Amino acid sequence: MADHDPAIVVEGLRKRYGDKQALDGLDLTVRAGTVQGILGPNGAGKTTAVRIMSTLLRPEEGRVEVAGIDVRTRADEVRSRIGLLGQNAAVDEELGGRQNLEMFGRLHHLGARRARTRADELLARFGLADTGDKAVGRYSGGMRRRLDLAASLISRPQVLFLDEPTTGLDPRGRAEVWNAVRSLVGGGTTVLLTTQYLEEADQLADRIAVINHGRVVAEGTPDELKSETGGDRIDVVLRDAGRLAHAASLLPGDVVVDEDRRMVGATITDRMAALTETVRVLEAAGIEAEDIVMRRPTLDEVFMHLTKEDAV
Amino acid sequence: MSAIHGAGTAHGAGSKPIWAVVDSWTMTRRELARWARQPVQVVVGLVFPVMMLLMFGYLIGGGQGVAGDFRAYLVPGMLTMTMAFGLEATMLAVTQDLGKGVIDRFRSMPMNSGAVLVGRSIADMLQSAVGLTVMIAVGYAIGWRTHEGFASFLGAVGLLLLLRFAMLWVGIHLAMVAGRPELVQAVQILVWPVGFLSNAIASPASMPAWLGAIVEWNPMSATATAVRDLFDNPGAGGDSWAATHAELLAVAWPLALIAVFAPLAVKRFRDLSR
Numbered sequence: 001m002a003d004h005d006p007a008i009v010v011e012g013l014r015k016r017y018g019d020k021q022a023l024d025g026l027d028l029t030v031r032a033g034t035v036q037g038i039l040g041p042n043g044a045g046k047t048t049a050v051r052i053m054s055t056l057l058r059p060e061e062g063r064v065e066v067a068g069i070d071v072r073t074r075a076d077e078v079r080s081r082i083g084l085l086g087q088n089a090a091v092d093e094e095l096g097g098r099q100n101l102e103m104f105g106r107l108h109h110l111g112a113r114r115a116r117t118r119a120d121e122l123l124a125r126f127g128l129a130d131t132g133d134k135a136v137g138r139y140s141g142g143m144r145r146r147l148d149l150a151a152s153l154i155s156r157p158q159v160l161f162l163d164e165p166t167t168g169l170d171p172r173g174r175a176e177v178w179n180a181v182r183s184l185v186g187g188g189t190t191v192l193l194t195t196q197y198l199e200e201a202d203q204l205a206d207r208i209a210v211i212n213h214g215r216v217v218a219e220g221t222p223d224e225l226k227s228e229t230g231g232d233r234i235d236v237v238l239r240d241a242g243r244l245a246h247a248a249s250l251l252p253g254d255v256v257v258d259e260d261r262r263m264v265g266a267t268i269t270d271r272m273a274a275l276t277e278t279v280r281v282l283e284a285a286g287i288e289a290e291d292i293v294m295r296r297p298t299l300d301e302v303f304m305h306l307t308k309e310d311a312v
Numbered sequence: 313m314s315a316i317h318g319a320g321t322a323h324g325a326g327s328k329p330i331w332a333v334v335d336s337w338t339m340t341r342r343e344l345a346r347w348a349r350q351p352v353q354v355v356v357g358l359v360f361p362v363m364m365l366l367m368f369g370y371l372i373g374g375g376q377g378v379a380g381d382f383r384a385y386l387v388p389g390m391l392t393m394t395m396a397f398g399l400e401a402t403m404l405a406v407t408q409d410l411g412k413g414v415i416d417r418f419r420s421m422p423m424n425s426g427a428v429l430v431g432r433s434i435a436d437m438l439q440s441a442v443g444l445t446v447m448i449a450v451g452y453a454i455g456w457r458t459h460e461g462f463a464s465f466l467g468a469v470g471l472l473l474l475l476r477f478a479m480l481w482v483g484i485h486l487a488m489v490a491g492r493p494e495l496v497q498a499v500q501i502l503v504w505p506v507g508f509l510s511n512a513i514a515s516p517a518s519m520p521a522w523l524g525a526i527v528e529w530n531p532m533s534a535t536a537t538a539v540r541d542l543f544d545n546p547g548a549g550g551d552s553w554a555a556t557h558a559e560l561l562a563v564a565w566p567l568a569l570i571a572v573f574a575p576l577a578v579k580r581f582r583d584l585s586r
Contacts, residue, residue, distance in 0.1 A: 054420050058585050080422040088413035094346045103345075106338045107423040109331065135349060151417065 005068060007032040007159050007190035008053060013062035014214075015048055022048040024214035026062070030192060030207075032158075035185055037205030038194040039299075041307055045214040046194040047087065050163045053192070054084045067158045080108070083152035083160045087167060089144045090151070093137035097128050097147045100136060101154065108155045122150040126180060142173025149180055160184065162193045166200060178203060198299035208299075212307050225302045233301075234274055235265040236282070237291040250281045268294070335424040339431020340438075343405075347439075357401070358443055361394040362450050368513055369454060378515045380546030387451035388468070388545055389512035392536040394447055395476040396507065398440050400500050402483030406432065407496050410487065419584065429581060433480055440476045444469065459544035468542035471562045475535045478566035481573040488580035511548040512536050516555075528554040531569070534561035 008030035015023040023045045030036040040046050051057040053066055055075040064071045067081040091100045098119050105115025123132045126146040136144060145165065152160060162181065166174040181204055184191060195201050201208050202222050210218040210225070218225055238247060241262045248255050252274075253267040268274035271294050282289055347354045368390070369383050378385045409415045409428075418428050458465055486499060508514075509523075510532035516524035527533055528550060537558035540547045554561060 056416055056419055056585060076422055079420060082420065084417065084420040086413045086416050088411075090413040090417035092342065092346065092414060093412070094349045095342070096349075099345055103338060103342055104417070104421070107335055107418065107421050107427075109334075109422065155422075 005032060006030060007034075007067060008036070008192060009063070009065045010049070010053070011063040013049065013052065013059055013064060015045075015052065015057065015060050017048075022214055023052075023062075026211065026215055028209055028216060028219075030190060032190050033185075033188050034206040035181075035191040035193060035204055037201035037208040038192065038211060039196075039198065039201050039208055039303060040194075040211040042196070044211045046211060047163055048214075049211070050084075050161050050192070050194055054082055054161045055079055056084075080155060081158045083155065083157035085145075085149055085152045085160070085162045085165055087164050089136075089148045091136050091144065091148055094135060096133045096135055097139070097150075098123060098132035100147065101151055104151050104154050110154070118154060122153060125183075126150045140173070141169050142176040145169060145173060145177050146180055149177065153184075157189065159190045159192065162191060164194055164196065166195070166197065174200075198303055202299045210303065210306050218302075218306050222299060223296075226297050226299065228302075231297075232268050232271055232274075233265055233295055233297055234268050234278060235263055235291075235293045235295065236278060236289050237261065237263045237293075239288040239290050243287045246285060247282065247287050250285060250287075251278065262290070332424040332426060332430070335427035336430040336434065338423075339427050340434040342431065343435030344438075357439075358446050361390060361397075361443065361447055364393070365390045365447065365450060366454070378546065379549065383454060384456055384545045385515075385540070385547075386513065387447075387454075387456040388539045388543055389510075389536045391444060391447055391451070391472055392475065392510070392532050392539060393507050393512045394443055395440060395472045395535075396479055396532050397503055398436065398443075398476045399479040399483040399486075400496070400503060401439070402432070402436050402480050403487040403490075403496050403499055405436070406484050406487035407491060407493055410491055411493070415584070429484065429578065432484065433477075436480050437473065437477065440473065444472060456545075460542060464542040464544075468539040471535055471538055471542070474563070474566045475531070478531075478569035478573070481570055481577050485573045485577040485580060488577060506530070507532065510536065515548040516550055517548065524550070525552065525554075528552050531561070531565035534558050534565050538562035 006029045008028065010026055010028040013023050013026040014021070026045065026049055028036075028038075028049075038046050038049065048057065052059050053064055053071065055071050055078050059072060066078050069078050069081070071078050091097075092103075095103070101119035101122055102115045105118050106112065108115075110118060119132075120129070123129045126149065128143065128147060128150070131139065131143065136147060139147065149162075149165070165181070166177050169177065178200070181191065181193070191204075193201070193204060205222065207219065207221055208225060209216045218228065220228065234251075236247065236251075238244060239262075241259060244257050244259065244262065244264055247264045248257050251264060251266040255264060255266045257264050275292065275294060278292065279289075365387065369386055415428065419425070458468075487496070490496070490499075509527055510530040511527055512532055516527040516533075519527060533548070534554070537547055537555065539562070541559065548555065550556075
């Protein structure tokens with residue numbers, strides 16, 4: 001497989017559970033060696049898509065190729081080229097970390113000796129060498145997740161699926177997993193990452209596909225998605241919350257008011273002109289500003305914008 | 313790229329017959345390693361049926377309607393009950409694997425797909441063989457004796473393990489259907505009335521006729537009666553068809569259960585990818 005070939009191709013993927021159309025014509029192409037984020041609200045179909053791509057579920061309709069191989073007809077070949085980190089820590093709590101990795105190595109048909117050396121390598125790489133013999137049940141959440149990640153890397157997969165890898169972890173555990181994922185990139189591994197945390201996608205992903213109701217509603221780099229959703233913003237924090245409504249009426253564009261933070265925000269086009277104009281109209285109206293900030297939209301705003309019909 | 317990636321794996325080899333054996337053995341070793349890590353739980357699992365045997369043999373002192381030495385009647389009954397209750401252990405283990413997502417990891421790897429179930433079978437049968445040995449030793453220590461030859465003894469052990477093997481598939485199937493720890497608890501409670509509705513501890517002769525008939529047809533009763541015969545221990549008696557054809561039923565019942573539940577369990581397992 002050449003490096004410029006896509007690592008994952010999904011076309012017109014459909015899957016139904018009873019009455020619910022979990023995937024409704026999902027299309028996605030992931031370039032080899034990149035990190036693809038899949039972002040979407042609960043029930044958007046993220047996990048179903050990952051389960052199909054990683055051969056756990058059969059697609060109903062559509063084409064899915066991973067590492068150039070059809071998941072439906074040649075699942076076994078796909079399995080030897082992928083790693084999967086599911087939502088639950090899929091390791092044996094009763095066994096030690098090393099025992100877990102050795103077992104998975106044997107089941108990957110590495111043979112006893114190579115399974116052992118591979119386990120040691122991975123324990124060292126994920127900072128688990130000292131705790132390799134301790135039962136996994138006594139690991140911290142972050143350690144368990146790192147072991148889980150190590151287990152999904154046993155066979156040096158071409159494509160790694162991470163399904164909500166940091167859900168349920170504390171900030172330290174999350175940072176540990178993020179660092180581990182970053183260390184993979186550059187090694188040529190293609191990573192597909194689903195997440196509910198926009199910051200996570202922003203931090204890790206080269207490209208992001210936002211999915212909703214089982215299909216892709218937006219796709220691009222984090223920057224592209226941010227600029228598609230309406231360019232820069234200006235936020236003004238007022239000294240007096242009572243003047244918020246008045247200030248909001250003076251600002252142009254798409255205005256939002258945040259009472260708790262005594263803040264009005266608006267979309268802008270020309271940063272310098274908007275800054276001068278805002279300062280001028282506020283001064284003229286006698287409204288005191290505590291702080292004025294200009295910024296790109298956050299991915300949260302992009303996400304809310306793209307999936308907002310849900311809220312209605 | 314493939315020179316670096318996936319180089320360690322024999323591509324697509326999970327379907328070759330040799331991997332069925334190797335992977336099943338790896339899965340069996342996984343269970344053995346778990347026991348080594350949890351010696352207390354293993355010992356508790358072995359001691360529980362011993363405790364039951366001693367309780368019924370010495371404290372409760374039942375043997376309603378049993379002609380002859382009650383302990384000689386009780387030991388084969390408790391051996392049978394121990395094998396039948398292996399259902400719980402299987403169910404619990406399969407439910408835990410499903411719940412933790414570790415089964416998903418196995419299914420996403422290029423291993424032999426049957427090895428998960430085969431490894432479970434071998435491990436559970438090994439555990440039951442050890443449990444049976446302990447129970448036989450304790451039985452011997454409290455004065456229970458067999459009076460037939462070694463061949464009959466082996467025949468009896470074979471029938472007991474056959475019942476356990478049938479319960480293994482029932483357990484796997486129930487775990488795949490129920491899939492939740494609460495339902496395992498329900499089964500752990502329900503095995504008791506089913507266990508007592510057999511001739512393992514009391515004789516059907518002591519029961520109302522309609523209840524006695526149900527008891528005689530219980531697969532556990534068939535195995536217990538056949539095993540008592542083979543050990544030449546006092547039996548429950550009775551002249552119904554079920555009571556007089558216990559050897560036949562002790563083979564037919566487990567085989568029937570396996571014929572029904574093994575394909576269902578395998579289908580459930582395959583349908584995980586639905």
